[in-house]
Amino acid sequence: RHQRGDLAGAAADYQVVLRTEPGNVDALHMLGVARLQQGEAAEASQLIERALTLQPAMALAWRNLAAARRALGQASGAADALQQFANLAGADEATLAALGELNLQAGRMQPAHDAFRALLAAQPQDLDARLGLGICERELGRTEQAAEHFRAVLTVDPGHLKAASNLGITWLAENKNPQALRQFDHVLSMAPDHAPAHNARALVLWNLKQLDAAEAAYSRAIEIDADYVEALTHRAALRTARGHHAGAHGDLQRSLQLQPERAATHNGMGALLAAQRQFAAATDHYQRALRLQPELVQAEINLGVAEAALDHLPQAMQAYDRAIAARAQCAPHEAAMAYANRSALWMRMRRLAEAAADAQASLALDPQQPYQAGNAFYLKQTLCDWSGRDEAAGRLVEDALQGGSLATPFVMLTVTDDPAVQLCSARAFSAGLSIEPSAMRPASRPDPERRIRVAFVSADLHEHATAHLIAGLVEALNKARFESMALSYGPLNGDRYQQRLRRAFDRFIDIREQSDAQAAATMQTLGIDIAIDLKGYTHDGRVGIFGHRAAPVQVSYLGYPGTSGSPQMDYLLADATTVPEHLAAQFSEQVVRLPDSYQCNDAARAVSPRGFSRAELGLPHTGFVFCCFNNSYKITPAVFDIWMRLLSKVEGSVLWLLEDHPQTAHNLRREAQARGVDPARLVFAARLPVDEHLGRQRLADLFLDTWPVNAHTTASDALWAGLPLVTMRGGAFAARVASSLLQAIGLHHCITSNAAAYENLALSLALEPDRLALLRAELVRKRTSAPLFDTTRFTRHFEHALQGMHDRRLAGLPPTAFDVVDDGSGPSQGRRGSPPAG
Numbered sequence: 001r002h003q004r005g006d007l008a009g010a011a012a013d014y015q016v017v018l019r020t021e022p023g024n025v026d027a028l029h030m031l032g033v034a035r036l037q038q039g040e041a042a043e044a045s046q047l048i049e050r051a052l053t054l055q056p057a058m059a060l061a062w063r064n065l066a067a068a069r070r071a072l073g074q075a076s077g078a079a080d081a082l083q084q085f086a087n088l089a090g091a092d093e094a095t096l097a098a099l100g101e102l103n104l105q106a107g108r109m110q111p112a113h114d115a116f117r118a119l120l121a122a123q124p125q126d127l128d129a130r131l132g133l134g135i136c137e138r139e140l141g142r143t144e145q146a147a148e149h150f151r152a153v154l155t156v157d158p159g160h161l162k163a164a165s166n167l168g169i170t171w172l173a174e175n176k177n178p179q180a181l182r183q184f185d186h187v188l189s190m191a192p193d194h195a196p197a198h199n200a201r202a203l204v205l206w207n208l209k210q211l212d213a214a215e216a217a218y219s220r221a222i223e224i225d226a227d228y229v230e231a232l233t234h235r236a237a238l239r240t241a242r243g244h245h246a247g248a249h250g251d252l253q254r255s256l257q258l259q260p261e262r263a264a265t266h267n268g269m270g271a272l273l274a275a276q277r278q279f280a281a282a283t284d285h286y287q288r289a290l291r292l293q294p295e296l297v298q299a300e301i302n303l304g305v306a307e308a309a310l311d312h313l314p315q316a317m318q319a320y321d322r323a324i325a326a327r328a329q330c331a332p333h334e335a336a337m338a339y340a341n342r343s344a345l346w347m348r349m350r351r352l353a354e355a356a357a358d359a360q361a362s363l364a365l366d367p368q369q370p371y372q373a374g375n376a377f378y379l380k381q382t383l384c385d386w387s388g389r390d391e392a393a394g395r396l397v398e399d400a401l402q403g404g405s406l407a408t409p410f411v412m413l414t415v416t417d418d419p420a421v422q423l424c425s426a427r428a429f430s431a432g433l434s435i436e437p438s439a440m441r442p443a444s445r446p447d448p449e450r451r452i453r454v455a456f457v458s459a460d461l462h463e464h465a466t467a468h469l470i471a472g473l474v475e476a477l478n479k480a481r482f483e484s485m486a487l488s489y490g491p492l493n494g495d496r497y498q499q500r501l502r503r504a505f506d507r508f509i510d511i512r513e514q515s516d517a518q519a520a521a522t523m524q525t526l527g528i529d530i531a532i533d534l535k536g537y538t539h540d541g542r543v544g545i546f547g548h549r550a551a552p553v554q555v556s557y558l559g560y561p562g563t564s565g566s567p568q569m570d571y572l573l574a575d576a577t578t579v580p581e582h583l584a585a586q587f588s589e590q591v592v593r594l595p596d597s598y599q600c601n602d603a604a605r606a607v608s609p610r611g612f613s614r615a616e617l618g619l620p621h622t623g624f625v626f627c628c629f630n631n632s633y634k635i636t637p638a639v640f641d642i643w644m645r646l647l648s649k650v651e652g653s654v655l656w657l658l659e660d661h662p663q664t665a666h667n668l669r670r671e672a673q674a675r676g677v678d679p680a681r682l683v684f685a686a687r688l689p690v691d692e693h694l695g696r697q698r699l700a701d702l703f704l705d706t707w708p709v710n711a712h713t714t715a716s717d718a719l720w721a722g723l724p725l726v727t728m729r730g731g732a733f734a735a736r737v738a739s740s741l742l743q744a745i746g747l748h749h750c751i752t753s754n755a756a757a758y759e760n761l762a763l764s765l766a767l768e769p770d771r772l773a774l775l776r777a778e779l780v781r782k783r784t785s786a787p788l789f790d791t792t793r794f795t796r797h798f799e800h801a802l803q804g805m806h807d808r809r810l811a812g813l814p815p816t817a818f819d820v821v822d823d824g825s826g827p828s829q830g831r832r833g834s835p836p837a838g
Contacts, residue, residue, distance in 0.1 A: 007034050025055045033064050041071035059088035066098070073261040075105035076293045083111075091115075093122055100132045107295045108329050109139045127153050131163055138170050141332040146170050161187060165197050172204055175368075180204045195224040199231045206238055211436065214238055229255045233268045240272045242436055243517055243548075248272050263293035270302055276515045279306040297323045297330040301338050308345055316345055336366035343375065352661045355379050370432075373399075374407025374415075381414055382633040382660065384667040389637065400425040405432060409537045413562055414633055417708035419586035419732040426565025427588065429537070434566075435516075435547035446529060446552060446810050451483040453527055454802060456505075457519075457545060458534035458559065459490030465713040466534055466559055467497040468690060472602030474504040476795040482802070485526065487511050487519065489542055520548035529553060529809070530802055533569070536560020553805045553815070556589055558599070561712065561734040563587040570815040571805055573798075574598045577740040578733045586732075590815040592805070594797045595822045596787035597744035599737070601716050603791045608695030617696060618683045623652035624766050627700040627723075629685070629693075629714050632660040632668075634706040640668075642759045643704060644675040650766045656700055659684035690717075697721040701772065702765055705758075710738040719745055720789060724775045726750050726765070728758040744788035747779060793822075800827040 002010035014031035017024050032047030045068040052061050066081035079102035086095050096119040103112035113136035119129040134149030147170050153163035168183030184201035187194060202217035218235035222228055232255040239248035249272060255265040270285035286303035289296055304319035320342035327335035339362035346355035359376040362369060377392050393415045399406040400421050405428060407415065412425040456474070460466035477484050486505040489512045492498070502508045507526075511519045519542070523531055531551035535541035536559050546554050546568050556564050557573040564572075565588050572579070572589035575598040579591050614621060626646060628635070647653050659665055669679035688696065694717055697703075703718040705711050705727035711718070715738045718725050727738035729751055739751045752758040765772045787793055800820050808815065818829050 002030065002034060007038050010034050011038070023054055025051045025058070028054070029058065029061045029064070032061075032068065036064065036068050036071065041068050044068040045072060057088060059085050062088065063095075066102070070102065073259045073263075074292055075102050075263075076108065076295060079103045079106055079108065079111070091118070093119060093126075096122070097128065097132075100129070100136075104132060104135060106293055107139075107297070109136050109331070110329055112136050113140065125156075127156060127160065127163070131160075131166065134163075134170075135166060138166070138173055139331050143170050143174050146173075159190060161191055161194050161197070164190070165194070165200055168197075168204075169200055172200070172207070175207075177204050177207050181208070193224050195221040195228050195231065198224065199228070199234060202231075202234065202238070211238070211242060215242075227258050229258050229262060229265065232258075233262075233265050236268050237271065240268075240275050243275075245272060245276060245517075261292055263289040263296050263299065266292065267296060267299040267302060270299070270306070274302065274306055274309070276518075277309075277513050279309045282306045283310070295326055295329050297326055297334045297338065300326070301334070301341055304338075304341055304345070308341075308348070313345065313349065317342070320345065332365045333369065336362045336369050336372070338362075339365065340369065340372050340375070343379070347379065350661065352379060352383055353663045356383055356385070368406075370405040371408050371411075372406075374411035377407065378411045378414060378633060381636075382631070382664065384632055384635055384640075384664050384671065386637045386671070397421055400428070403428045405429070409562060409565065410539075410560070413709055413732070413734045415708075417731040417735050419562075419583055422562050422732055423565060423586045423588065426537070426563050428565070430543075430564060430566040430588075433544055433547060435544065435568075446806070447527070448810050451479075451481060452802060452806050453483045453485065453529045455485045455487050455523055455526070455528045455531045455551065456534055457487045457489075457531060457542075457550075459488070459540040459542075460534065460559070461486055461488045461501050461508075462491055462493055462498040463495045463690075464490075464497070467501060468602060468605065469558065469600050469713060469716075470534070470602075471497060471500055471504065472604055472791040473600040473795050473798060474501065476791055478795075478799055479506075482799065485509060485528065487523065489514075489519070490540065516542060516544035517548050519545045520550040523550040529806055530555060532557050533564075534559045536562070536564060552809050555805070561709075561737060562732065563589060573801060574733065575740055575744075576819075577729075577743050578736045583733075584817065590817045592801050592817065593819045594794075594801060595820060595827070596794070596797070597740040599712070599716060599741060599744075599788075600794050600798065601720070601789050601791060603789045605694070605720060606691045607721055608689075608691040610692060610695050612696045612699055614699055617685065617699060619656065619699060620652070620654060623654060624650050624702075625654055625656055625700045626650075626702055626704050626762070626766070627656035627697070628704045628706065628711070629656075629658045629697075629718070630706050630709075630711050631658070632664045634709045634711075635668075636706065636708075637671075638755065639704075639706050640671060641675065642755060642762075644672060644677045645759065646704075646762055646766065647672075647677050647681055649763055653766065654681045654683050655704075656683045656685060659686055693717070694721045697723045702726060702762060704762060705738045707735045708732065709734045710736070712737045715741050716788070719779065720783065722776065722780050722783065724750065724765070724772065724779055726752070726758060726762045728752045728755060741788060745779070745786040746782045747775075750775070797822060797827050800829065804829050 011031055011034045014027045017027040028047050028051035032044040036044035048061055048065040048068060062081050062085035066078045069078035069081060082099055096115050100112050100115035116129050116133040116136060119126060120133060130149050130153050134146045138146035150163045150167040153160050164187045168180045171180035171183060181204045184197050187197040198217050198221035202214045205214035205217055215238055218231050221231040232251045236248040236251035252265060252269045266285040266289035270282040273282035283303060283306045286299045289299040300319050300323040304316045307316035307319060320338055323338035339358045343355045343358035346358060356379040359379050362372050363376050374396060396407045396415050400412055401424050409426040409429050412422050458466060474484055484505050485507045486501060487509050492510055511522060528551040530553040532555045533546055536556055538559050549568060554569050555571045556569045569589050571592050572587055574591050575594050578598055584591050619625060643655055647655060665684050669682055672679050672682055697718060700723050703723050703725040705725060707728055707730045710727060715725055729736055729739040742748060742750050752761055783789060797820050804818055820827050820829060
């Protein structure tokens with residue numbers, strides 16, 4: 001019956017046999033074959049697997065199992081089954097061709113390469129084998145060899161569309177996008193309805209940021225072939241990236257209807273859910289993709305990202321480990337991505353040495369990988385490993401000036417003190433994150449009759465430096481004029497600062513599980529008038545929220561000491577020291593200058609009364625104590641050179657530093673010894689609660705600042721604790737913060753303009769105890785009378801800045817720069833450019 005094509009009758013007979021003999025291997029196998037021919041591939045696979053469990057040496061059953069799995073879209077499982085057939089029966093040319101194709105579909109490049117190479121050895125004129133070998137060479141990173149194979153095919157058959165298309169894909173892999181575009185246009189001139197060429201051309205257009213044209217190209221491929229699953233999945237990825245989530249979901253649903261077991265589609269669905277911050281649901285799809293195709297490294301990497309977002313750090317680490325273990329089977333850029341993500345995870349776990357090693361491994365695999373060169377630089381800086389620093393910094397600066405993406409804007413703050421370079425870096429980064437105008441929300445209409453609604457947006461509304469600074473400001477806001485709201489996407493741990501902020505804000509809203517677009521929609525629903533980004537490009541920042549135009553007025557403040565480079569940020573709050581008039585052109589925002597200092601401070605911060613002894617903190621019984629409690633990434637060789645010369649000239653002195661990482665301490669001690677200073681003269685302080693950290697600073701004599709990134713909150717901590725500070729005013733915002741604080745507390749004589757003056761001032765203060773004692777007394781006196789720690793005064797200035805921004809909005813005027821001035825009778829707005837309204 002089976003041989004005659006009576007599949008139903010044959011299946012019925014096989015089932016009769018199995019009811020009598022459940023372990024009849026032939027009946028299981030042949031019923032599976034019949035079910036496969038009837039279109040029931042899932043049942044067929046199960047039946048043939050049962051037969052092979054009983055009799056593993058049935059070669060033909062392995063080949064039929066491969067066919068069943070292939071029908072289910074399980075490329076890797078099909079390849080495994082076919083390899084078992086080849087092991088038992090030998091690999092003829094048809095088997096080699098199928099093995100190459102299946103392994104290629106599964107992303108197993110080396111096995112696919114081996115199969116195609118064996119086939120080509122047997123059949124040197126087999127163009128399909130040469131084509132497949134070229135694809136494998138390209139995916140293994142050997143693009144020149146790949147191009148040679150495609151050209152060889154085209155020499156024999158100039159109209160070979162697959163070879164012509166793959167040559168274009170090879171140019172694409174080498175980032176030769178214009179060349180790739182011309183190649184695909186050539187293919188389409190030969191075959192206008194060649195759907196794969198439209199699909200590949202779309203990716204080139206995507207790379208060129210021609211997003212409408214890219215989506216149109218994907219749509220054309222799908223119009224030609226409505227069941228083109230790959231194009232559907234790719235269009236979904238593009239729509240996900242554009243924030244068109246509904247369209248992406250429709251494409252992925254259609255793809256899964258056509259091929260329910262296609263791993264790449266489940267990976268795409270996971271990416272869509274992750275973009276909507278539905279990380280738990282995303283992990284389900286990534287795991288399903290990996291069950292279907294264990295070698296799908298991109299799904300493994302995506303799984304790690306989702307697990308990390310859920311704070312499942314061990315699971316994230318395991319996913320990255322598996323991706324790296326499979327690096328021999330994947331493209332170099334995928335292995336590089338796995339190393340880069342594992343590096344970020346190590347850093348989050350404060351395993352900095354491991355993070356640095358992985359960053360270097362990632363960079364070695366893909367030197368042009370976005371932001372990885374900068375991450376590697378930053379990690380070496382954090383470990384105070386200064387080998388090759390100047391050369392690396394030079395490359396990053398050159399790349400930034402060319403609009404490249406080797407380093408994030410935050411890293412560039414540590415690389416250069418040139419605000420023009422920082423602006424170039426920020427603009428390039430912002431352009432890469434920019435939201436399409438079609439996805440931006442229209443600004444809501446202002447309501448002049450109600451209180452001004454101000455949203456403070458941050459991940460740091462808990463025990464964190466930002467919270468230490470803003471708590472007093474929020475508490476002092478005029479509730480009759482301003483309605484304050486916290487939009488928090490950081491931990492909700494209920495610590496003392498979070499509890500204090502919850503009491504201070506009118507509303508405290510958790511947006512951790514909202515996408516950027518959803519968070520922007522939440523703000524619009526709340527009727528926010530002014531949204532303040534307290535994070536910028538610092539760790540965990542979500543500038544994408546502001547890219548969706550979350551509020552009519554958007555302000556960058558406090559967290560990130562530089563420009564956003566984004567047209568969506570209207571204002572930057574600064575002061576005349578951090579952004580003087582001659583630097584305003586290096587900021588994309590309109591600069592609003594507050595009097596005194598831009599930095600808010602909390603006059604209610606407690607300093608522990610605990611009487612620390614020098615011995616318990618590891619300090620010598622006598623001797624001058626220089627200190628710097630900045631994070632270690634701010635310490636540069638030039639600054640450290642000065643510090644070591646100071647130790648050499650001030651007998652018995654020590655340098656007291658914050659202990660960030662054991663490897664950092666080791667490296668700094670080594671650097672001290674290389675400069676002829678006893679490493680034991682470097683003393684490292686463990687982290688303490690903020691009140692105790694402030695209290696122990698009484699035992700230090702002089703705080704030495706760093707550049708190109710100054711002490712910021714750390715500087716105001718020192719001044720609040722009564723510890724004098726010496727700084728050098730640099731060129732960019734981040735290098736001028738300590739000067740701003742010293743100006744606001746009336747210690748302008750502690751500000752120097754060059755490295756030599758900085759060193760001389762620090763040395764004279766260390767060698768002249770009476771002069772230092774007068775400075776300390778002056779600081780203690782001014783701490784309670786100067787503007788820096790006058791929270792009420794600062795709050796009135798801050799309110800006036802917000803009112804000026806809001807008034808212009810009410811008047812229908814664009815943002816403009818202005819100064820808030822205080823002549824003693826209260827704040828008012830000075831005029832620069834167009835005057836503020838109101």
